[in-house]
Amino acid sequence: MQRRRIVVLAVGACLVASCSSSPDAGAPTSPTGATAGSTGVETPTGTGASEPVTAEGMVEHLEALEAIAERNDGTRVAGSPGYDASVAYVSGVLRDAGYEVETMSTAVPFYEIEGPTVLERISPDPESWTDGVNFRSMLFSPSGDVQARVTPAGTGCEFSEFAGFPAGDIALVVPGPCFRRQQATNAQDAGAAAMIGVTLVADGRPLRPTLVYPEDLEIPLVAVTADLADELEGGPTVRIRVEASSSYRPAESVIAELPAASDDDVVMLGAHLDSVVDGPGINDNGSGSALLLETARWLAGLDPAPPVRFAFWAGEEEGLYGSWDYAHDLAPEEREAIDVYLNLDMVGSSNHVSFVYEAPPNAPRIEQWVAELFTEALADAGHESEPLDLHGASDHAAFQDVGIETGGLYSGSQEQMTRAQSRDYDGDAGEPLDPCYHQPCDTVDNVDPEALEIHAAALVEVLTALLLA
Numbered sequence: 001m002q003r004r005r006i007v008v009l010a011v012g013a014c015l016v017a018s019c020s021s022s023p024d025a026g027a028p029t030s031p032t033g034a035t036a037g038s039t040g041v042e043t044p045t046g047t048g049a050s051e052p053v054t055a056e057g058m059v060e061h062l063e064a065l066e067a068i069a070e071r072n073d074g075t076r077v078a079g080s081p082g083y084d085a086s087v088a089y090v091s092g093v094l095r096d097a098g099y100e101v102e103t104m105s106t107a108v109p110f111y112e113i114e115g116p117t118v119l120e121r122i123s124p125d126p127e128s129w130t131d132g133v134n135f136r137s138m139l140f141s142p143s144g145d146v147q148a149r150v151t152p153a154g155t156g157c158e159f160s161e162f163a164g165f166p167a168g169d170i171a172l173v174v175p176g177p178c179f180r181r182q183q184a185t186n187a188q189d190a191g192a193a194a195m196i197g198v199t200l201v202a203d204g205r206p207l208r209p210t211l212v213y214p215e216d217l218e219i220p221l222v223a224v225t226a227d228l229a230d231e232l233e234g235g236p237t238v239r240i241r242v243e244a245s246s247s248y249r250p251a252e253s254v255i256a257e258l259p260a261a262s263d264d265d266v267v268m269l270g271a272h273l274d275s276v277v278d279g280p281g282i283n284d285n286g287s288g289s290a291l292l293l294e295t296a297r298w299l300a301g302l303d304p305a306p307p308v309r310f311a312f313w314a315g316e317e318e319g320l321y322g323s324w325d326y327a328h329d330l331a332p333e334e335r336e337a338i339d340v341y342l343n344l345d346m347v348g349s350s351n352h353v354s355f356v357y358e359a360p361p362n363a364p365r366i367e368q369w370v371a372e373l374f375t376e377a378l379a380d381a382g383h384e385s386e387p388l389d390l391h392g393a394s395d396h397a398a399f400q401d402v403g404i405e406t407g408g409l410y411s412g413s414q415e416q417m418t419r420a421q422s423r424d425y426d427g428d429a430g431e432p433l434d435p436c437y438h439q440p441c442d443t444v445d446n447v448d449p450e451a452l453e454i455h456a457a458a459l460v461e462v463l464t465a466l467l468l469a
Helices: 054-071 081-096 180-189 224-230 282-299 321-329 332-334 365-380 396-400 419-425 449-469
Strands: 098-115 117-122 135-137 144-152 170-173 194-197 220-222 237-242 244-257 266-272 307-314 338-346 354-355 385-388 406-410
Touching: 054 081, 054 449, 081 098, 081 244, 081 282, 098 321, 098 385, 117 385, 135 354, 144 194, 170 180, 180 194, 180 307, 194 224, 220 224, 220 237, 244 321, 266 449, 282 307, 282 338, 307 338, 321 396, 332 338, 332 449, 338 365, 338 396, 338 449, 354 365, 365 406, 365 449, 396 406, 406 449
Parallel strands: 144 170, 170 194, 194 220, 266 307, 266 338, 338 406, 354 385
Antiparallel strands: 098 244, 117 237, 135 220, 144 237, 244 307, 354 406
8 A cells, every 4th residue: 555654743752751852863764765763852942742741640640530430330331321421520631631532433332241150060979160260241142041062172173173063962062263153153152051161260260251242143152260160171061151241332432633633534542431341441441542532632732733633442342343434434544544543452560561462474565664663662762672563453554454554562462471572671470461360459559650651752763753754
């Protein structure tokens, strides 16, 4: 795809008193030949940004989002009152900073547990397990009450793995190279009465996998810990009961720009605003949302107004609903006007690693340059980083799908820190990068202010380079 020019603006990029007035000779060079300063540039008189982005400012936003969740059953899931209050908070902060704010409604699937979820062994050796400790219903699992024998079916990612599967049994599948939904539909098509899938554990609780959307699912679907899966390998007879409902509810994505900002050569920054149903989502993804709010406040003092567009997405946790609708509703000329989309999803993980969205070797030049900029910005500040291909796991995928180049930062979720990473990042080897991922403990206490500061500094430097190129 042809590249657009990126507008030349005089932008200040001071963060925590780390400014320099001269470019770094070793900094990455843009596709247009411009060299970006590694620690920002001086702001011409009368055109300066406001106060620098700080971790303290981001924490204030995180505390506000946590308070919203506390008033709304501990969640800010899209379609809930907690999410609506989050939209109101973000919109108010942006308007107070001088932004024009629009909202875009998207229908998102909403899952409600309507009764106790049950998993118990009938024979041999009857035993009942505990919901939330040993197992969870999968997100968008249909209701059902099934008693049958458990039969292993490998990963369940290929229908061939169900060859000879006894119709009416309960399929037991392990994680594989496919989405949970593929496992579920294969099991269903093979005649399984229900499916049990192995899931990871965070904060001592099994994670609740998502099935993305409720349509065409007919059997109850639960996720269990690896320890419980081992007990089920021998083929006991178990009972599964799920009482739940799925529906669609409207949820608003928030889009903001400064009134005088150009509609051409746009640098777009985005983060999802929603949490999962099981927690307040303060790292995932209050952290990305807080970084966007502080960055928006910092840019609001610039004259002329920079062509930066901010987006806070609805329904990412259910399957990128808000960003997908936005990106795919853009007219061709609107897509062409967006030079790059930068995604911020989980940038304050307590056992963090600095991951830079990886640009493959055949990626367009801007995408490669953005990855280099993030890597260089982190290195300049004395921090390690690693490239990571997130595939379709966050909102950048919606923009990639329509041909808009992307980049971004991520500090980790359920991945376990390696020994090498523990040396590089002074973290805890063998522990999850975010031990409270998708859990009720994903609160402000789960966020590392140092990680916020590191990734805020990198974003400011990269954004400055893009606007000056």
